[in-house]
Amino acid sequence: MTNVTAPIRVLVDAMGGDNAPLEPIRAAAEVSKSTQIHIVLCGDPAAISRELAAVEHVAARIEVLPATGFIGMHEKPREAIAAKPDASLCVAMRALGDGKADALVSAGSTGALVLASSQWVPRIEGVERAALAAVYPTQQRANNRDRFALLLDVGATVHCRPKDLLLFAYMGHAYASRISKVERPTIGLLNMGTEATKGGETLVAAHQLLLDEPRLNFIGNVEGNDIPLGKADVIVCEGLLGNVALKMAEGTGELFRNLGTWAFKQSLMWKLGLLLLSSGLRRLKDLTDYSEYGGAPLLGFTRPIIKAHGRSGARAIGNAIKVAAKAARDGVCTDIADCAREFEKRTAAPS
Amino acid sequence: MTNVTAPIRVLVDAMGGDNAPLEPIRAAAEVSKSTQIHIVLCGDPAAISRELAAVEHVAARIEVLPATGFIGMHEKPREAIAAKPDASLCVAMRALGDGKADALVSAGSTGALVLASSQWVPRIEGVERAALAAVYPTQQRANNRDRFALLLDVGATVHCRPKDLLLFAYMGHAYASRISKVERPTIGLLNMGTEATKGGETLVAAHQLLLDEPRLNFIGNVEGNDIPLGKADVIVCEGLLGNVALKMAEGTGELFRNLGTWAFKQSLMWKLGLLLLSSGLRRLKDLTDYSEYGGAPLLGFTRPIIKAHGRSGARAIGNAIKVAAKAARDGVCTDIADCAREFEKRTAAPS
Numbered sequence: 001m002t003n004v005t006a007p008i009r010v011l012v013d014a015m016g017g018d019n020a021p022l023e024p025i026r027a028a029a030e031v032s033k034s035t036q037i038h039i040v041l042c043g044d045p046a047a048i049s050r051e052l053a054a055v056e057h058v059a060a061r062i063e064v065l066p067a068t069g070f071i072g073m074h075e076k077p078r079e080a081i082a083a084k085p086d087a088s089l090c091v092a093m094r095a096l097g098d099g100k101a102d103a104l105v106s107a108g109s110t111g112a113l114v115l116a117s118s119q120w121v122p123r124i125e126g127v128e129r130a131a132l133a134a135v136y137p138t139q140q141r142a143n144n145r146d147r148f149a150l151l152l153d154v155g156a157t158v159h160c161r162p163k164d165l166l167l168f169a170y171m172g173h174a175y176a177s178r179i180s181k182v183e184r185p186t187i188g189l190l191n192m193g194t195e196a197t198k199g200g201e202t203l204v205a206a207h208q209l210l211l212d213e214p215r216l217n218f219i220g221n222v223e224g225n226d227i228p229l230g231k232a233d234v235i236v237c238e239g240l241l242g243n244v245a246l247k248m249a250e251g252t253g254e255l256f257r258n259l260g261t262w263a264f265k266q267s268l269m270w271k272l273g274l275l276l277l278s279s280g281l282r283r284l285k286d287l288t289d290y291s292e293y294g295g296a297p298l299l300g301f302t303r304p305i306i307k308a309h310g311r312s313g314a315r316a317i318g319n320a321i322k323v324a325a326k327a328a329r330d331g332v333c334t335d336i337a338d339c340a341r342e343f344e345k346r347t348a349a350p351s
Numbered sequence: 352m353t354n355v356t357a358p359i360r361v362l363v364d365a366m367g368g369d370n371a372p373l374e375p376i377r378a379a380a381e382v383s384k385s386t387q388i389h390i391v392l393c394g395d396p397a398a399i400s401r402e403l404a405a406v407e408h409v410a411a412r413i414e415v416l417p418a419t420g421f422i423g424m425h426e427k428p429r430e431a432i433a434a435k436p437d438a439s440l441c442v443a444m445r446a447l448g449d450g451k452a453d454a455l456v457s458a459g460s461t462g463a464l465v466l467a468s469s470q471w472v473p474r475i476e477g478v479e480r481a482a483l484a485a486v487y488p489t490q491q492r493a494n495n496r497d498r499f500a501l502l503l504d505v506g507a508t509v510h511c512r513p514k515d516l517l518l519f520a521y522m523g524h525a526y527a528s529r530i531s532k533v534e535r536p537t538i539g540l541l542n543m544g545t546e547a548t549k550g551g552e553t554l555v556a557a558h559q560l561l562l563d564e565p566r567l568n569f570i571g572n573v574e575g576n577d578i579p580l581g582k583a584d585v586i587v588c589e590g591l592l593g594n595v596a597l598k599m600a601e602g603t604g605e606l607f608r609n610l611g612t613w614a615f616k617q618s619l620m621w622k623l624g625l626l627l628l629s630s631g632l633r634r635l636k637d638l639t640d641y642s643e644y645g646g647a648p649l650l651g652f653t654r655p656i657i658k659a660h661g662r663s664g665a666r667a668i669g670n671a672i673k674v675a676a677k678a679a680r681d682g683v684c685t686d687i688a689d690c691a692r693e694f695e696k697r698t699a700a701p702s
Contacts, residue, residue, distance in 0.1 A: 192594035223594075224595040226602065244541060244596055251577065254580065255579045266631070273628035280617070280621045
């Protein structure tokens with residue numbers, strides 16, 4: 001499937017997300033015109049044909065994989081997958097697992113995406129736990145528009161063994177060096193202190209594993225404040241910790257927006273001040289806009305899987321499709337597999 | 352010591368914090384003039400006399416407990432305590448453990464405070480792990496100036512057993528109902544999802560323990576975004592999680608300040624906008640100013656211990672002294688002990 005001449009094939013869950021099927025289909029149409037990527041739209045064939053007919057697209061680069069129904073954003077993942085094996089996400093994921101495409105994109109339920117991946121897509125050898133990575137901009141981005149920081153895992157796991165955290169570091173390293181084009185991305189271990197002895201047994205052991213790996217540019221433990229300040233290109237942590245940190249940032253952002261709205265109504269002077277700042281706030285919004293960087297990679301499987309934000313429009317899903325294709329083309333998963341294999345070799349038979 | 356007529360006695364680590372001994376001594380002087388609290392300043396007698404002589408104070412309400420040396424903010428806590436048993440923090444903590452005062456305040460090293468407490472102050476019966484609580488303002492504060500939210504633990508523990516989390520909830524409940532004057536404070540369990548089944552074995556079991564406790568106003572699991580939005584008056588979590596969340600908020604605040612500084616220099620229009628907003632930003636700063644709420648309580652010991660911020664001035668330390676006295680007077684620790692005792696009774700011999 002992935003020989004040099006064949007185009008990269010990306011499966012798109014056409015029924016997943018708040019704006020499905022309209023926005024995923026518009027995204028596919030747009031990408032079909034501007035790239036060589038071959039897109040497989042998975043979903044209700046009638047709805048897909050109808051929407052596709054309304055937008056300009058390159059028909060030769062779009063095919064349809066029929067599915068019946070979809071998994072809603074608020075359904076319980078396990079129950080929904082069991083009850084609806086023919087839903088778009090399940091059909092798409094089985095096709096990915098069977099090697100019928102090189103990568104997958106969905107803007108649907110995160111929980112269902114993680115579960116369906118585990119069920120139908122082979123994991124990389126040596127990897128027992130997948131990681132969902134949050135991708136976010138940092139101040140570093142001023143010098144490299146492709147540069148983003150990764151925090152992983154943010155919710156695919158709860159607690160992790162030291163080895164899982166090392167594998168997350170390999171995943172982040174591979175993704176950051178290929179997608180953000182940072183040659184030796186810095187890696188930090190999220191902890192409650194910078195000393196190597198902090199954070200309990202698992203983190204102490206993980207710290208040592210990371211130190212012992214010359215492939216990785218490990219800068220040591222990082223703390224919560226280092227996440228938004230972008231101290232490391234890749235920050236690894238167990239899912240419970242990453243999930244809380246990620247949502248904490250979302251909540252803080254929401255608090256600031258609430259305060260802005262309040263201040264706008266409160267006084268004419270503040271209103272004027274906010275208006276004068278509006279171009280700056282817009283620029284800030286552009287810099288931090290998730291639609292720019294195409295979503296969160298779910299790593300640890302043999303093929304790239306990208307979770308686009310539920311609220312994604314065509315532009316964000318289009319970027320996710322391009323990132324998924326880039327990850328497949330540039331061998332992100334092969335790179336992770338190489339690291340995992342060498343680690344197994346090294347620890348199985350120490351010289 | 353704590354009979355109804357005797358004044359509350361509060362030990363103050365006169366040598367702890369970035370601005371010691373000047374600011375702790377000024378705080379003691381101020382409190383001696385405005386309240387009935389009896390203050391025991393622990394530190395170098397010569398330095399204390401010299402600073403006290405320079406400020407107006409009520410001499411009858413201030414006594415000196417001599418100590419030699421102090422533990423610096425950047426010393427390794429365990430090593431420093433072992434090497435300097437006569438440092439101000441150690442002497443003060445032993446005095447608290449011996450019942451020579453009702454509460455203690457220090458603006459010195461957090462790590463040293465936690466360790467010294469464990470070493471010299473008896474824990475409440477049934478409590479095995481202490482919790483350091485971060486106190487922060489929420490939007491609720493508009494209607495009740497005393498109202499703050501608590502996040503605990505933020506660093507005294509790493510991982511916790513379900514029972515420890517229940518005990519943290521008792522601690523938060525007691526502190527919030529006495530100090531913030533919220534009659535039935537809402538309690539949330541920090542997790543990666545709202546469903547009772549989320550977060551792994553420990554959190555699932557803790558969720559059940561919290562549900563089974565009619566004393567507590569448990570509102571279920573809360574997520575990271577609920578912390579800054581103030582969804583619960585008390586949020587309980589293991590220390591690793593709370594520490595990362597707390598520092599994440601600090602880092603986000605710092606990022607916003609950096610952006611403000613950058614915008615100020617960037618364009619005349621943005622500069623003007625920020626100037627027009629300055630009274631709003633000042634009000635925001637007032638609302639979130641740590642010097643208002645007197646520091647973070649370290650809970651689980653038989654007497655209240657308050658950690659004031661390292662950068663505290665006299666006003667912040669003075670507030671910490673008043674909060675410590677209030678916690679002692681209103682029986683926060685007795686309340687926690689009652690809850691712990693009843694829980695033991697209930698679970699030891701279920702009817």
